[in-house]
Every structure is written in C-alpha cells, then in structure tokens.
Amino acid sequence: MAMMDDIEKSDSEISTAIKSEIKRQKEGLELIPSENYVSKAVLQAMGSILTNKYSEGYAGKRYYGGNRNIDTIESLAIARAKKAFNVEHANVQPYSGSPANFAVYCAVCKYGDVIMGQNLPDGGHLTHGWKTSMTGQLFKSVSYHVKPDGYLDIEEIRKLAIENKPKLIWVGATAYVREFPFEELGKIADEVGAYLAADIAHISGLVIAGVHKSPSPYAHIITTTTHKTLRGPRGGMIMVTRKGIEKDSELPQKIDRAIFPGLQGGPHDHTTAAIAVALGESLRPEFKVYAQQIVKNAKALGQSLMDNGIKIVTNGTDNHMVLVDLTPFGKGKGVLLQDAMDEANLTANKNTIPNDPSSPFYPSGLRLGTPAITTRGMKEEEMKLIGKWIAGIAKEVCGNELPEDKEQRNAFLKKFKDDIKSNQKVLATRKEVIELCRKFPLYPGMGILG
Numbered sequence: 001m002a003m004m005d006d007i008e009k010s011d012s013e014i015s016t017a018i019k020s021e022i023k024r025q026k027e028g029l030e031l032i033p034s035e036n037y038v039s040k041a042v043l044q045a046m047g048s049i050l051t052n053k054y055s056e057g058y059a060g061k062r063y064y065g066g067n068r069n070i071d072t073i074e075s076l077a078i079a080r081a082k083k084a085f086n087v088e089h090a091n092v093q094p095y096s097g098s099p100a101n102f103a104v105y106c107a108v109c110k111y112g113d114v115i116m117g118q119n120l121p122d123g124g125h126l127t128h129g130w131k132t133s134m135t136g137q138l139f140k141s142v143s144y145h146v147k148p149d150g151y152l153d154i155e156e157i158r159k160l161a162i163e164n165k166p167k168l169i170w171v172g173a174t175a176y177v178r179e180f181p182f183e184e185l186g187k188i189a190d191e192v193g194a195y196l197a198a199d200i201a202h203i204s205g206l207v208i209a210g211v212h213k214s215p216s217p218y219a220h221i222i223t224t225t226t227h228k229t230l231r232g233p234r235g236g237m238i239m240v241t242r243k244g245i246e247k248d249s250e251l252p253q254k255i256d257r258a259i260f261p262g263l264q265g266g267p268h269d270h271t272t273a274a275i276a277v278a279l280g281e282s283l284r285p286e287f288k289v290y291a292q293q294i295v296k297n298a299k300a301l302g303q304s305l306m307d308n309g310i311k312i313v314t315n316g317t318d319n320h321m322v323l324v325d326l327t328p329f330g331k332g333k334g335v336l337l338q339d340a341m342d343e344a345n346l347t348a349n350k351n352t353i354p355n356d357p358s359s360p361f362y363p364s365g366l367r368l369g370t371p372a373i374t375t376r377g378m379k380e381e382e383m384k385l386i387g388k389w390i391a392g393i394a395k396e397v398c399g400n401e402l403p404e405d406k407e408q409r410n411a412f413l414k415k416f417k418d419d420i421k422s423n424q425k426v427l428a429t430r431k432e433v434i435e436l437c438r439k440f441p442l443y444p445g446m447g448i449l450g
Contacts, residue, residue: 028345033321033369045274080279087239089252093267094236097225101127106258113167119143121352123175150314172199177317186218197221205229209291220244232278235271297370300380304387324366329398332358340397344429376440396425
C-alpha cells in the first residue's frame with residue numbers, strides 16, 4: 001500500500017481511480033491482444049526519476065546538458081534492439097507506433113506518393129493508408145485485401161503493386177491471425193522498386209523469440225510498438241535492415257531526422273529505459289518459452305471456442321490472436337458480446353471481420369489475444385475454460401437484434417448494458433473468472449498490485 005501513499009495525500013480522486021483500475025486488472029482477464037502486463041523492472045523504470053530529464057537530440061549530440069546517463073540508457077536500448085531483431089540501425093525514440101509509422105512516410109515519401117497497405121476492415125491498421133487517417137489523406141492509398149478464407153491475397157497484392165507502382169508497401173496488421181508472408185511481399189516490393197515496411201507491433205515479441213518468421217531479411221524498414229507481445233512500456237521503435245541500407249545508404253539518417261527534429265521534440269527518457277529493460281528481458285531464454293506459450297494458448301483458446309460452437313476466422317491462428325466470427329448469430333453482434341463479457345470481467349474488443357456485413361462501429365467480430373493471460377501464468381487448461389465461458393456468454397446475448405434505426409439502436413444498447421448487469425449467466429461467469437484470477441496474481445509480493 002505504501003506505493004499509493006503520496007497519491008492518496010495529494011490527489012484522492014486520481015488515487016481512487018488507480019485503485020479501481022488495479023482491482024479491475026487483478027480480478028479480470030485481459031484478452032485484448034494489444035495489451036499485456038509489464039514486469040516489475042519495467043514498472044520501476046517507467047516510474048523512475050528519468051521522467052525529469054529533457055534530452056532533445058541523440059546520444060552524443062544533445063541540445064541540453066546533463067545527458068551522460070541518458071546517453072548510456074538510449075545506447076543500451078539501441079544495441080539491444082539491433083541484437084533482438086537482427087537489424088543494422090534502430091531508433092528507440094518514437095512516442096508510440098503511429099508516430100513511428102508516420103516518420104517512415106516522412107523519411108521515404110513525398111506528398112501524394114502512392115502507398116499500399118492492408119485494408120482496415122480486413123484487419124489492417126489505420127496508419128497504413130486508411131481514409132480517415134492522415135496517411136490516407138496525404139498519400140494516394142491503395143488497399144489490398146484478404147481472400148474469403150481470411151488469408152492475405154498475394155496475387156492481388158502483386159497485381160495492385162504492378163499497376164500502381166507504390167513508393168511504400170506496408171505489411172502488418174491489427175487483426176490478422178496467420179503468419180505474415182514477409183518473403184513474398186519482399187519480392188513484390190523489389191519487383192516494383194518500393195520500400196517494404198514491416199509493422200510488427202503485434203508480433204514483435206514472437207519474432208524475437210523465433211516463434212514467428214522475422215521480416216529482417218525481406219523488409220527495408222521495421223516498425224513496432226514496445227508493448228503487446230514484447231511486454232514493454234507504451235512506446236515505439238523504427239529499425240532499418242541491411243536490405244534497407246543496400247537500397248538507400250542514407251535511410252538510417254532519414255529515419256532519425258524524421259523523428260527528430262521532424263516530428264518530435266525531447267524523447268521520453270523513462271520510457272526509453274523501460275524499453276531497454278524489456279528488450280533485455282526478451283533476450284533471455286525464458287522469454288522464448290513464454291512466447292511459445294502465448295501461441296500455444298492462442299491455439300488452445302481458438303480450439304475451445306470452436307469446440308463450443310463458435311466460429312473463428314481461418315479456423316485457427318499462427319500467433320497470439322483469435323478473431324471470432326459472430327455472423328452465425330447475425331450481423332453487428334461484436335458490440336453485444338464485448339459489453340456482456342466486460343460485465344463478466346472478460347475484457348476484449350469488438351472488431352470487423354473480412355467481408356463484414358456490418359459497419360466498423362457495430363462490427364460482426366470480436367478480437368481476442370493471449371499475451372496478458374500468458375504473462376499471468378495461464379496455460380492450455382485455462383484456455384479451455386475461458387473459451388467455454390466466452391461461448392456461453394455469446395449464446396446468451398447474441399440472439400438480441402440490433403435495430404437498424406440509429407436512435408432506436410442507441411436506446412437498445414443503453415437498455416442492453418443495463419440489463420446485462422443482472423444477467424445470471426454473466427454474473428455466474430464473473431464469479432468463476434474472479435476465482436481463476438486469484439490463482440494467478442498479477443505481481444506477487446507487491447501488496448496492492450499482487
């Protein structure tokens with residue numbers, strides 16, 4: 001409890017909110033694939049005195065004095081990133097994944113250049129050229145898709161690339177459950193003279209551990225967040241591969257200039273330190289075992305869902321993610337299952353599925369991931385149980401029909417959220433979830449966080 005004493009004294013409202021969030025995380029299962037629990041060491045780095053320092057520039061070339069210790073920390077983070085991902089150059093200063101991706105555009109593209117990325121409703125990312133993102137407004141975006149079976153359509157990607165001659169091609173996604181075909185897309189990029197940027201935000205920890213193919217031999221640029229499967233703080237990185245330098249010897253300098261002074265000011269030094277700690281942890285043998293278990297758990301969770309009558313995209317997964325297809329219940333049911341699961345202390349997020357018959361606001365899918373629950377120590381037996389719980393709730397609530405009229409829909413969802421609070425199936429599941437969570441504490445020995 002001592003860790004909260006000062007916050008309690010200075011700001012009781014924030015203290016109360018933090019305590020409520022601690023309780024939520026301790027008593028619930030985090031099943032959002034982009035979320036994880038950092039180690040105690042990463043927590044300590046993030047909450048360290050490093051947050052007091054200003055460090056514009058790069059190691060050895062700062063615009064402020066007093067940065068000798070920051071230089072050491074940032075240099076360690078860079079060295080560990082280069083080793084972990086087998087790359088020639090790394091920039092660890094991006095504030096997060098989206099700024100990192102935008103820096104790539106600034107480094108290699110001009111306004112109006114053609115770029116390609118995976119269609120957002122097909123599982124792609126906003127910053128890969130989606131129309132509501134500035135990346136889809138400042139550049140001429142051509143989206144590629146998945147096939148009806150949920151796998152990337154390589155022939156379509158090749159055809160679009162030859163027709164449009166993009167300057168930059170993205171590979172990476174937020175809701176794609178199969179291994180990315182880095183080698184095939186690398187060949188396509190070479191064929192049309194494009195840069196290939198691999199956004200491995202979701203799978204970076206799996207790549208380091210060798211349980212997912214690495215993009216390093218095939219891509220010119222690699223971007224990633226540092227949370228998710230890497231289990232670090234909320235930050236970002238941009239890396240340049242040997243292939244990238246062979247294409248453009250000035251690419252590392254272009255990337256660095258795009259981050260600073262192009263897009264950002266001073267780096268977040270406490271985050272840099274936490275990134276270094278997380279990368280150091282990822283290079284240990286036990287991290288490989290952990291990453292292997294993430295994938296085993298995802299496969300087991302997907303199988304449990306199917307065994308209990310729930311459809312999933314591609315009938316399986318190669319990574320940390322399972323994408324539930326709720327169209328057998330009708331369209332737009334993702335929001336219902338998300339809200340009902342929330343009341344049962346099962347945190348997930350509604351998501352579009354390929355060829356979704358509904359809108360992104362009311363999608364027909366649900367995205368699940370296993371990084372956080374694997375960090376807690378759960379394994380295949382727990383996945384069977386969690387899959388059964390989710391399937392039970394889905395069958396309980398997905399028979400409800402969303403009204404087509406917008407005003408009626410808003411009223412329906414408000415009533416649904418109120419009613420679900422007293423649903424006996426949901427309440428019974430919540431009780432079982434809390435009992436399971438007590439067997440797998442978050443931070444053993446850390447008092448209120450335990």
